[in-house]
Amino acid sequence: MCGYPIILDLSGRRVAVVGLGAVGRRKALGLIEAGAKVVAIDPVGFPGPPPPGLTILAEPYRTEHLEGALLAFASATPEVNRLVVADARRLGILVNAASDPTSGDFSLPAVHRDGPLLLAVSTGGAGPALAGSLRDRAAVALGPSASGMALLLAELRPLARSRIPNATTRRRLFRRWADPSWLDRWAADGPEAVRSLLIDSIDHAAFGGDDPS
Numbered sequence: 001m002c003g004y005p006i007i008l009d010l011s012g013r014r015v016a017v018v019g020l021g022a023v024g025r026r027k028a029l030g031l032i033e034a035g036a037k038v039v040a041i042d043p044v045g046f047p048g049p050p051p052p053g054l055t056i057l058a059e060p061y062r063t064e065h066l067e068g069a070l071l072a073f074a075s076a077t078p079e080v081n082r083l084v085v086a087d088a089r090r091l092g093i094l095v096n097a098a099s100d101p102t103s104g105d106f107s108l109p110a111v112h113r114d115g116p117l118l119l120a121v122s123t124g125g126a127g128p129a130l131a132g133s134l135r136d137r138a139a140v141a142l143g144p145s146a147s148g149m150a151l152l153l154a155e156l157r158p159l160a161r162s163r164i165p166n167a168t169t170r171r172r173l174f175r176r177w178a179d180p181s182w183l184d185r186w187a188a189d190g191p192e193a194v195r196s197l198l199i200d201s202i203d204h205a206a207f208g209g210d211d212p213s
């Protein structure tokens with residue numbers, strides 16, 4: 001499979017999760033973390049009080065459960081999952097099939113989140129546990145300053161856009177800000193040092209000079 005990675009905005013969107021065993025619960029919780037309105041269908045229900053954002057229908061799956069859903073997750077028994085996949089296909093809803101991944105439309109990567117930073121690793125189904133351990137290794141390589149740097153750019157890019165009218169100058173500045181050496185400087189000298197150097201570089205670029213750093 002040659003997958004196409006996208007970052008979906010699921011906030012407030014209805015998503016159906018059929019089956020709340022270990023796999024369905026993991027998927028439901030990840031969806032809630034992404035802000036989705038999750039409707040989960042499982043005759044056994046949820047162990048303990050369900051987290052906010054999760055509606056439980058403690059009944060066996062029926063086709064109507066998928067109505068109005070943007071996405072569906074088939075994480076019940078293989079027989080029930082086959083029904084869910086067929087129904088989703090008919091209704092034009094993209095479906096994740098836990099028991100027979102190739103019958104569905106999409107699979108999930110292993111994910112690391114830190115502020116605005118999101119790291120996703122997929123092995124395309126070759127080794128889901130391997131995807132998890134590669135994710136852990138890559139997250140360590142990014143280090144704690146990566147998300148701090150992203151947050152800082154979220155603050156400073158609009159400032160640079162308003163102060164530097166020339167698009168080529170701006171693009172050059174943003175490329176310099178993307179240099180990984182800033183992460184080392186962040187670790188060595190702290191966030192405030194990086195922040196003030198980046199602000200200086202906006203001033204220089206705005207007045208037509210070169211970046212001092």
Ligand SMILES: C[C@@]1(CC(=O)O)C2=NC(=C\c3[nH]c(c(CCC(=O)O)c3CC(=O)O)Cc3[nH]c(c(CC(=O)O)c3CCC(=O)O)/C=C3\N/C(=C\2)[C@@H](CCC(=O)O)[C@]3(C)CC(=O)O)/[C@H]1CCC(=O)O
Nearest residue numbers: 098101107108109110122123124125126127128129131132
């Ligand atoms: C990444 C992660 C995301 C998530 O689900 O959130 C994820 N599985 C995770 C864990 C995990 N899954 C399994 C184990 C046991 C060890 C092992 O088998 O390796 C572990 C490890 C554990 O439990 O610790 C077993 C397993 N998984 C699938 C099958 C069916 C099959 O292979 O046919 C079976 C065998 C069932 C059986 O044999 O009984 C299928 C899929 N699992 C996927 C994603 C998709 C491919 C992702 C990829 O390859 O990149 C895909 C294709 C479809 C999908 O589910 O979307 C999450 C990491 C959580 C984390 O670390 O954060």
Ligand SMILES: NC(=O)c1ccc[n+]([C@@H]2O[C@H](COP(=O)([O-])OP(=O)(O)OC[C@H]3O[C@@H](n4cnc5c(N)ncnc54)[C@H](O)[C@@H]3O)[C@@H](O)[C@H]2O)c1
Nearest residue numbers: 019020021022023041042044060061075076077078098099
């Ligand atoms: N994708 C993955 O990461 C992964 C990992 C392990 C297993 N699997 C596969 O995913 C599926 C779920 O795995 P699990 O370990 O969570 O299984 P599980 O047996 O713990 O959970 C299945 C759930 O489906 C519910 N269910 C049964 N009939 C139902 C119905 N008619 N309507 C709604 N819900 C119903 C059961 O009550 C149960 O809670 C299995 O088919 C398994 O082969 C996938």
